[in-house]
Amino acid sequence: MVQFTLNGAAVTLDIPPDTSLLHALRGPAGLSGPRFGCGTEGCGACMVLVEGVPAYACTLAASACAGKSVTTVEGLGTPDAPHPLQAAVLAEQAGQCGYCLSGILVSAAALLAKTPDPDEVAIRAALDPHLCRCGSHNRIVRAVRRAAREMAA
Ligand code: FES
């Protein structure tokens, strides 16, 4: 059994001790946001926040999150009340296939929580662990800058 807080709610998962956080989230926790890309910390598709800090869910054991707070893209906002980053991605048409975006959005959210007005260098550095196979990088950077402006307004 592993207990932690997932997107603000307490969860208890009955899983083998070596289960990765990604498999726990996509399996028993029933989420689809965190994605499997490489499984080796090479793409960022699986990124989630653990205690507000980006973490690769593909290599992190779920048991290491016991008692901690885990946030996935589902925890950022809802279709009715999207996080400014989620709204900005739509406004900038920053996603093509969208496979990378769940991870990018949580890393960007962590950046804005720490640095409300990041410059482009800071945004690119924060998103460097993430690959976007569709080449949407410039639009994604614009979306993060738009969200920062809207959060400051
Ligand atoms: S699936 Fe975790 S970094 Fe690629």
Ligand code: FES
């Ligand atoms: S939008 Fe397709 S991988 Fe980034």
